Amino acid sequence: xxxxxxxxxxxxxxxxxxxxxxxxxxxxxxxxxxxxxxxxxxxxxxxxxxxxxxxxxxxxxxxxxxxxxxxxxxxxxxxxxxxxxxxxxxxxxxxxxxxxxxxxxxxxxxxxxxxxxxxxxxxxxxxxxxxxxxxxxxxxxxxxxxxxxxxxxxxxxxxxxxxxxxxxxxxxxxxxxxxxxxxxxxxxxxxxxxxxxxxxxxxxxxxxxxxxxxxxxxxxxxxxxxxxxxxxxxxxxxxxxxxxxxxxxxxxxxxxxxxxxxxxxxxxxxxxxxxxxxxxxxxxxxxxxxxxxxxxxxxxxxxxxxxxxxxxxxxxxxxxxxxxx
Amino acid sequence: xxxxxxxxxxxxxxxxxxxxxxxxxxxxxxxxxxxxxxxxxxxxxxxxxxxxxxxxxxxxxxxxxxxxxxxxxxxxxxxxxxxxxxxxxxxxxxxxxxxxxxxxxxxxxxxxxxxxxxxxxxxxxxxxxxxxxxxxxxxxxxxxxxxxxxxxxxxxxxxxxxxxxxxxxxxxxxxxxxxxxxxxxxxxxxxxxxxxxxxxxxxxxxxxxxxxxxxxxxxxxxxxxxxxxxxxxxxxxxxxxxxxxxxxxxxxxxxxxxxxxxxxxxxxxxxxxxxxxxxxxxxxxxxxxxxxxxxxxxxxxxxxxxxxxxxxxxxxxxxxxxxxxxxxxxxxxxxxxxxxxxxxxxxxxxxxxxxxxxxxxxxxxxxxxxxxxxxxxxx
Amino acid sequence: xxxxxxxxxxxxxxxxxxxxxxxxxxxxxxxxxxxxxxxxxxxxxxxxxxxxxxxxxxxxxxxxxxxxxxxxxxxxxxxxxxxxxxxxxxxxxxxxxxxxxxxxxxxxxxxxxxxxxxxxxxxxxxxxxxxxxxxxxxxxxxxxxxxxxxxxxxxxxxxxxxxxxxxxxxxxxxxxxxxxxxxxxxxxxxxxxxxxxxxxxxxxxxxxxxxxxxxxxxxxxxxxxxxxxxxxxxxxxxxxxxxxxxxxxxxxxxxxxxxxxxxxxxxxxxxxxxxxxxxxxxxxxxxxxxx
Numbered sequence: 001x002x003x004x005x006x007x008x009x010x011x012x013x014x015x016x017x018x019x020x021x022x023x024x025x026x027x028x029x030x031x032x033x034x035x036x037x038x039x040x041x042x043x044x045x046x047x048x049x050x051x052x053x054x055x056x057x058x059x060x061x062x063x064x065x066x067x068x069x070x071x072x073x074x075x076x077x078x079x080x081x082x083x084x085x086x087x088x089x090x091x092x093x094x095x096x097x098x099x100x101x102x103x104x105x106x107x108x109x110x111x112x113x114x115x116x117x118x119x120x121x122x123x124x125x126x127x128x129x130x131x132x133x134x135x136x137x138x139x140x141x142x143x144x145x146x147x148x149x150x151x152x153x154x155x156x157x158x159x160x161x162x163x164x165x166x167x168x169x170x171x172x173x174x175x176x177x178x179x180x181x182x183x184x185x186x187x188x189x190x191x192x193x194x195x196x197x198x199x200x201x202x203x204x205x206x207x208x209x210x211x212x213x214x215x216x217x218x219x220x221x222x223x224x225x226x227x228x229x230x231x232x233x234x235x236x237x238x239x240x241x242x243x244x245x246x247x248x249x250x251x252x253x254x255x256x257x258x259x260x261x262x263x264x265x266x267x268x269x270x271x272x273x274x275x276x277x278x279x280x281x282x283x284x285x286x287x288x289x290x291x292x293x294x295x296x297x298x299x300x301x302x303x304x305x306x307x308x309x310x311x312x313x314x315x316x317x318x319x320x321x322x323x324x325x
Numbered sequence: 326x327x328x329x330x331x332x333x334x335x336x337x338x339x340x341x342x343x344x345x346x347x348x349x350x351x352x353x354x355x356x357x358x359x360x361x362x363x364x365x366x367x368x369x370x371x372x373x374x375x376x377x378x379x380x381x382x383x384x385x386x387x388x389x390x391x392x393x394x395x396x397x398x399x400x401x402x403x404x405x406x407x408x409x410x411x412x413x414x415x416x417x418x419x420x421x422x423x424x425x426x427x428x429x430x431x432x433x434x435x436x437x438x439x440x441x442x443x444x445x446x447x448x449x450x451x452x453x454x455x456x457x458x459x460x461x462x463x464x465x466x467x468x469x470x471x472x473x474x475x476x477x478x479x480x481x482x483x484x485x486x487x488x489x490x491x492x493x494x495x496x497x498x499x500x501x502x503x504x505x506x507x508x509x510x511x512x513x514x515x516x517x518x519x520x521x522x523x524x525x526x527x528x529x530x531x532x533x534x535x536x537x538x539x540x541x542x543x544x545x546x547x548x549x550x551x552x553x554x555x556x557x558x559x560x561x562x563x564x565x566x567x568x569x570x571x572x573x574x575x576x577x578x579x580x581x582x583x584x585x586x587x588x589x590x591x592x593x594x595x596x597x598x599x600x601x602x603x604x605x606x607x608x609x610x611x612x613x614x615x616x617x618x619x620x621x622x623x624x625x626x627x628x629x630x631x632x633x634x635x636x637x638x639x640x641x642x643x644x645x646x647x648x649x650x651x652x653x654x655x656x657x658x659x660x661x662x663x664x665x666x667x668x669x670x671x672x673x674x675x676x677x678x679x680x681x682x683x684x685x686x687x688x689x690x691x692x693x694x695x696x697x698x699x700x701x702x703x704x
Numbered sequence: 705x706x707x708x709x710x711x712x713x714x715x716x717x718x719x720x721x722x723x724x725x726x727x728x729x730x731x732x733x734x735x736x737x738x739x740x741x742x743x744x745x746x747x748x749x750x751x752x753x754x755x756x757x758x759x760x761x762x763x764x765x766x767x768x769x770x771x772x773x774x775x776x777x778x779x780x781x782x783x784x785x786x787x788x789x790x791x792x793x794x795x796x797x798x799x800x801x802x803x804x805x806x807x808x809x810x811x812x813x814x815x816x817x818x819x820x821x822x823x824x825x826x827x828x829x830x831x832x833x834x835x836x837x838x839x840x841x842x843x844x845x846x847x848x849x850x851x852x853x854x855x856x857x858x859x860x861x862x863x864x865x866x867x868x869x870x871x872x873x874x875x876x877x878x879x880x881x882x883x884x885x886x887x888x889x890x891x892x893x894x895x896x897x898x899x900x901x902x903x904x905x906x907x908x909x910x911x912x913x914x915x916x917x918x919x920x921x922x923x924x925x926x927x928x929x930x931x932x933x934x935x936x937x938x939x940x941x942x943x944x945x946x947x948x949x950x951x952x953x954x955x956x957x958x959x960x961x962x963x964x965x966x967x968x969x970x971x972x973x974x975x976x977x978x979x980x981x982x983x984x985x986x987x988x989x990x991x992x993x994x995x
Contacts, residue, residue: 035408056797102976106983108804109739109796111410113934114979117972120927127494128965136496137450138403140431228404229433232496234362235404238927242804249801280398281360285809289802293790296798360812364920368820452708495963521964525924527915528952530714531959531967534707551822562833562840563710583824583916585831621822 018163022156030155034227036267037162038220041169043247043259045216048173050245051254052182053209054189055103058241059115062122063092063214065236067221067261069126072139081145081226088218096214100207126233138232142225162223169216176212177256185209189254215272217244250291252298262301334639350393351386351633351645352599353378354413355422358429361401362495362524366425366624367530371396372617374422377666380612387636388647394632399424403432414440419647422446422631423510427453427496427626434458442580443650445631447624450500454676460651462677464627466596468504468680474699475545475572475594476508478685483568483592485542489518491532491556492547501547501572512531517541526552529559536565543568546575550622554583573598573623576693591688592696597623600693605661605668626668633666634659634673672701706838711956717845719952720852724907725929726936726944727856728900734876734939735896738788739800742807743904744926748919749777750905751825751912752814764826772905780901784894827913834960848910855903856945863941872896878937897947931971935978937988946987950974 022030040066049055067088074084102114125134133139144153145161152158176182184205187195196202225231243266251262269287273280295302336390355374356368371451378392397413403523406429414436424430424500427450434453437444437460444460446453451469452554453461479485488509498521506516518539520532533556536544544567548556553575560569571593574580578600581588588612595601599610599621613621621629638653639645646653658672672683685697725747732738740746754771758764772837787806791799829847833840863869874882875892915921928951936947951971958970978985 013852026412026415028415029406031411035404102980105980108981109800110934110983112800113355113930114976116930117975121969121972124966124969128963136428136494136499137452138428138431224404228407228432229435230403230407230428232403232428232432234428235402246801246804247800248411253797274397278359279812281812282809282816285805285812288805289787292798292802292805293787294796296791296794360815362920364815364820365822523924523968525920526719527911528714528956531711531956532964534710534714535960535964538707551918554916555914559714562842564840583822619819 010302015167019160022159027155030159030312031227032271034155034159034162034223036263037159037166038223038227039244039247039263039266040166040259041223042220043244043251043263044169044173045213045220046081046244047248047251047253047259048185048216049209049213050248051258052177052185052189053206054192055206055209055244056109056112057099057115057210057213058112058238058245059099059118060213060217060244061236061238061240061242062119063096063130063217064224064240064244065122065126065231065233066092066095067218068225068231068236069133069221070218071222071225072142073133075143075145075226076139076141081222082147085219085222087199088222089215089253092218092221093211093215096211096274097207100210101215103206104203116238116241119241123233123237127235133233135314136233138230142231144226144229158227162227165219165223166280169219181208231257241281246288249296250298252300252302255298255300258298258300265299294315328692334646349390351390352416352418353392353394353420353422353635354418355394355396355628356399356409356413356429356433357396357423358401358425359396359398359400363399363426364403365622366447367399367401369456369622369624370423370425370628374479374624374631376613376616377629377632380666381632381636387639388643388645392632396423399426399429401426401429403429407432407436410436414442418442419645420445420635422628422649424448425627427500430461434461437461441648443592443647443654445634447627450496451504451550454678459655459675459677462651462654462673464630464634465623465678465679466681468500470680471572471594471596472501472504472682473508473511474683475570476505476512476514478592478594479509479543479545479570480512480514481485481545482685483570484515485568487515487517487539487541487543489520489539489541489544489567489613490516490537490547491520491522491536491544493524493526493549493552494521495524497549498547504530505545505547522548522552522556524549524552527555529556530563532556533559533563533565536567537563541567543570546571548574549581550574550577550579553577553580554588555586557587557591569594572596576600576688577622578620578693579622581688581693585691588688589690593686594699595686595693596681597626598684598687598693599623599626599663601669602695603669605665608667617686630667630671633664637664637667670701706921707960709839711960712953713839713841713845715953715956716949717842717848717952718955719932720845720849720945720947721907721911721925721948722921722932722951723852723936723945723948724848724855724903724910725925726932726948727859727941728903728907729929729933730901730936730938730941730944731859731896731903733933736788736792736893737796738801739796740900741803741920741926742810743929744922744924745758745807745810746779746900746904746922746930747907747911747925748808748917748921749779749814750908751917752818753905754826754909755823755917756818768828768909771909772902773810775905775908776898776901778901778920779904780898781894783901788897807926811919811922818919820919822916822918825912825917828909831913851906851910852945852948855906859899859941866937868892868895884909886900928971931975934985935971937976937985939984940988943985943987947985950986 046060049057070088071084103111127136152161184200187200188205192202247262247266250265251258274282276283350549357371382391397409406424410433422445425447427448430446430448430453438458449468451467455572492502499668518536569591573595576593642653654673655675659667660670671679680701683699684695686693686695707760729743732740750771753774754767757767757770829843834845863873871887872892874887875889932947932951937943954970955967959967
């Protein structure tokens with residue numbers, strides 16, 4: 001009971017901190033926070049696929065691109081962001097569903113390579129189809145949205161908007177994980193054959209996990225376009241998918257708050273390391289390698305292990321001297 | 326007596342503030358591609374800028390103020406660039422440099438206008454100076470200035486009626502390809518092959534084979550340095566036998582060194598190069614090589630020019646006036662006799678475009694020879 | 705027609721390069737279930753070992769040999785002991801992430817500590833072109849192709865024909881049973897890594913004269929190697945040569961007859977098709993799935 005209270009309190013404090021953070025930050029800090037919320041949404045989608053349903057996808061970045069291009073194209077032609085978001089969600093869901101079919105046939109590293117190929121193909125399409133996407137030149141002047149008359153153009157209002165979207169997505173995910181769907185996904189990860197023998201429609205849930213995860217990436221893209229106000233192909237190349245995978249693993253795959261931590265590391269670590277000048281990427285890479293070697297369950301896994309060890313210390317009392325063995 | 330003390334105190338106060346002001350450094354932030362696909366571009370620019378800043382500081386700075394320059398890494402990503410320019414603006418610098426990638430420049434351009442801060446950048450895409458943004462300045466020809474010169478050369482001197490295009494598929498290469506297509510169209514020259522290649526491509530057998538099949542009068546090659554060398558070698562291997570015309574990159578000494586005899590006979594237009602027969606440029610190259618142990622590419626020159634542009638414009642104003650720096654640069658002509666750091670006389674127009682001498686050159690026996698000097702448009 | 709032959713030759717030459725890199729990648733997967741995302745950087749790095757050795761005055765031949773040895777030690781032994789061993793029991797994915805980080809580490813280290821510029825590299829083979837009728841081949845191309853085929857043949861013989869080789873294969877197929885049967889599994893895995901270290905050094909010596917020594921070489925080469933390995937057959941060394949050559953030729957054919965802008969797409973589509981229809985690759989053996 002007490003731990004439940006503590007967890008809720010901790011979450012409430014974090015939420016308040018996030019809402020109030022812009023007061024302490026300059027424009028750049030607010031920009032980074034907005035970027036963080038976008039990465040978290042995309043990473044949560046990947047965490048659903050990977051951490052819960054056990055499928056590796058290296059295409060998540062491409063779906064962010066699909067969402068971003070949809071939003072950019074539609075909003076620069078006068079559509080409101082909400083309509084663009086709906087369109088992007090449906091499109092990402094549909095394409096994600098289709099991409100799920102290979103996931104039915106192959107698993108793990110094979111799936112990683114299929115999605116890797118898809119990611120690179122998506123980049124080629126973004127770059128070459130100039131008539132649709134503006135080609136290598138990209139689409140500039142993407143407007144910031146306005147919600148029910150509220151102007152969201154300035155950094156802080158836009159950030160609070162992104163945060164609100166994140167909150168809604170988080171609540172929806174939490175609800176889904178606790179539902180029978182969530183348990184079906186976990187069964188899929190642990191042992192698909194056994195799940196099948198227990199009557200879980202693995203095909204359906206596999207496609208579902210893929211589609212929902214991809215839709216979330218699309219949604220992240222819809223927020224990315226008005227944040228940067230410019231979309232071009234290199235932003236959504238394989239590198240982004242690899243970064244998102246990194247975020248999920250470093251945060252801790254399968255843990256609900258893994259993506260939150262992982263995205264924070266990805267966004268903040270380069271900042272903290274800027275003192276290292278040219279060498280910051282070298283140090284970043286070293287940190288990730290060491291982290292993987294020491295605790296492959298990611299940061300939350302590390303936290304859990306430390307928590308367990310501390311818990312043991314407190315729970316087992318020291319033996320009284322003189323007591324018979 | 327009291328007047329004396331008052332005057333003395335006032336003098337001391339004035340001296341004190343002047344001293345404080347003289348110690349207040351000029352903050353410059355350079356937002357550059359230091360990692361990712363554009364690492365060579367950004368690193369060269371950074372090195373050139375650092376060299377210039379150190380030279381200026383050694384001579385007392387700008388109007389007595391030392392320059393403090395910081396470099397941020399955009400990772401060749403427009404989204405990161407945007408964040409970093411925002412960060413730069415937050416720190417209230419005197420002027421901002423970069424980015425080098427045209428895509429990133431497009432992403433950040435509105436921020437300069439909002440903050441009313443001048444930006445001196447390395448992008449070459451034609452549209453960068455067409456937004457009507459009065460705060461953006463080039464350090465090299467935009468492709469809309471250089472390509473017409475190449476087209477004229479192809480039509481008038483090479484007498485080509487049909488041309489094949491070989492270009493690298495990024496915004497640098499595609500921008501050049503679009504501009505040359507437009508320019509050639511105006512001369513009535515037909516394009517018989519239009520071949521894109523990938524950054525980092527090593528196998529040009531398909532490209533050369535296609536060009537051979539199209540049988541053009543001349544080939545316009547617009548690739549990065551490494552790929553230019555590989556293309557030239559493949560062209561030699563398959564005996565392409567057509568005039569190969571380029572724009573700056575194709576005729577660089579680096580390409581000549583890598584391609585060896587395959588580079589002989591290459592001709593083209595050069596906007597900015599360390600091989601220019603201008604003593605100031607040769608001096609710069611010597612100093613750069615002494616410090617960084619390699620020969621800079623044209624991005625190194627761009628980075629070197631930027632601080633000197635700032636110096637010249639600020640000296641023209643006679644004071645550190647961030648808001649009016651852009652105005653001071655518009656219409657400014659900087660000559661090497663007054664400001665040797667500018668290397669060659671240059672004028673900036675109201676759009677931020679640069680007007681400067683350029684060269685037509687040919688590669689012979691492993692060396693670049695200037696065949697013609699193209700004067701500034703405005704004299 | 706000559707155009708077709710010319711681009712086929714170009715494709716085979718490039719494909720041979722992909723094959724050389726794919727071989728080590730395949731070997732590592734086979735024996736230790738390691739997906740080495742840093743394989744491209746492993747090929748980029750030995751060239752710099754050689755350049756550094758040469759800058760101390762040693763002639764190229766000596767530097768090249770030293771480069772191969774250092775590569776086998778650092779990219780083979782040290783890589784295994786420092787990174788793979790601690791991580792192997794945690795599963796494939798954390799290891800894959802670690803190798804992704806390693807690739808960034810190697811790439812950025814070379815960029816920061818050596819140079820961001822491309823460096824010329826001396827060639828093992830004299831730069832001469834042979835004119836066979838209307839078609840031209842460079843000595844370099846022939847050498848790379850010959851060495852790639854030779855390397856695969858030698859490895860194939862080693863794996864199937866020698867005791868150590870068969871022990872390595874046993875380790876790959878089922879390490880638990882192999883251990884029970886007395887195969888020194890640890891040593892076999894170490895041997896694989898050493899072989900990979902030497903092979904990437906060889907690949908580096910062959911391709912750097914053309915690609916130039918640049919920190920970013922690993923990007924394109926790495927991806928090409930993965931595709932070559934999988935298309936050819938992830939669990940057969942022969943697969944690497946089949947996949948590599950097919951890839952090089954497909955790329956050139958696509959660039960010439962379909963679209964230069966989409967030249968990278970054909971290999972990817974082949975990859976997807978192969979994985980979906982025949983995941984063990986064109987010459988691979990079907991992998992058993994444990995339940």
